[in-house]
Amino acid sequence: MNYQPQLVVVKIGSNVLTQEDGSPDRQRMASLVKQMAFLKEQGIQVVLVSSGAVAFARNNVKIEDKTESVVRKQILASVGQIDIVQSYKELFQEEGHQIAQIVVTPQDFLSRRHYLNIKDCLLGLLNHGIIPIINENDAVAVTELMFTDNDELASMTAAMIDADTLLLLTNVDGIYKGHPSDPGSQLIERVGRRASGVSRYIATSKSTFGRGGMGSKMKMAKKAAYLGIHVYIANGNRDNVLLDFYNGQLKATYFEPESSKPNPKKWVAHSDNYTKGEVIVNEGAKEALHADEAASLLPVGVVGITGNFSKGDIIRIKDENGEKLGLGKAEYGSKKATDRIGLSNQKPIIHYNYLYLFKYHTL
Secondary structure (H helix, E strand, C coil): CCCCCCEEEEEECHHHHECCCCCECHHHHHHHHHHHHHHHHCCCEEEEEECCHHHHHHCCCCCCCCCCHHHHHHHHHHHHHHHHHHHHHHHHHHCCCCEEEEEECHHHHCCHHHHHHHHHHHHHHHHCCCEEEEEECCCCCCHHHCCCCHHHHHHHHHHHCCCCEEEEEECCCCCEECCCCCCCCEECCEECCCCCCHHHHCCCCECCCCCCEHHHHHHHHHHHHHCCCEEEEEECCCCCHHHHHHCCCCCEEEECCCCCCCHHHHHHHCCHHHCCEEEEECHHHHHHHHCCCCCCECHHHEEEEEECCCCCCEEEEEECCCCEEEEEECCCCHHHHHHCCCCCCCCCCECHHHEEEHHHHCC
16 A cells, blocks of 8 residues: 555445345454454544445345335335444444444435535544444435445545545455456456456446445446545455555555546536436537546537536536537536537636546446
8 A cells, every 4th residue: 555544435335244144244244343443543534335234134024025126125224224223333332433324315415515515424523533324325215316336325425525545345355357256367456547448357247135246346446546536346255354454465456546636526426317408519529528638618619408407507418429428517507508509718618627527437
């Protein structure tokens, strides 16, 4: 490790906290809590994003077979959330640390104001020595309003609070050139800033208990690394995984970060689900956006506007072939933007500080 971590987001996957029969692995949980307590005692602030609520309830609740899947998940999540947080509370108390629970939905990140409210809450807890445990409010979330998975939530949280490190703990050591269970498969230990093609090594299967697969972890890791965060995909079932991280001996796939980006850009980068409209740009504007020099999006390069958006809303950028190029915060509403299509010497419709291009997390 060639840097000194100060603020770390630890995401623990369902497959780390559950045994093969689906019951909670409380021993593993206790071990990870001890290690997080150790990190905190070394002066490192820790935020925990933990999956596993559904698994904690699975063997405790009898649900009728005819119950639809979304309702089934809502029941399990709301029952299991009590158990998992209570378990964390007791384990952290044994180590002399206090926790707080924050449950969120994607809608909480919709406006910049809401986003900053959550950020202030998290930083307030950290400044008072309290370990925040953040999770999706699965009890009220339905499919179209959910985070992709907790990897997305963890990446979003790390960006929001300007964390320097994101640890995605799963049940394998990282990304392999082949199937992880194949003895001949080689672990990819480092993914460089501009690396591409790594996704060809990733199988599309999901984990047994979680929503996300390795592809999701890879995508979120690339996005977080672009935003300036050190990211590790590591095996949470390994003994002392967090101690190995602290000692610079972690066996994992490490994503090398680019320079840190301003917080508004971090917010925009995670706003793909909240867009209110689209701007279609010509080839010249597309080239300017993809050039190495920083560039805002000017009306002169815009050929079309769709949707009804206001100043401050997130809008998507597409080229004339319909390819999604990126996201940005509108500097003015759709009516004014439509009036300025193709005009030169105009104020940017998206300023560079509020612009995120998808090229940065291509796999």
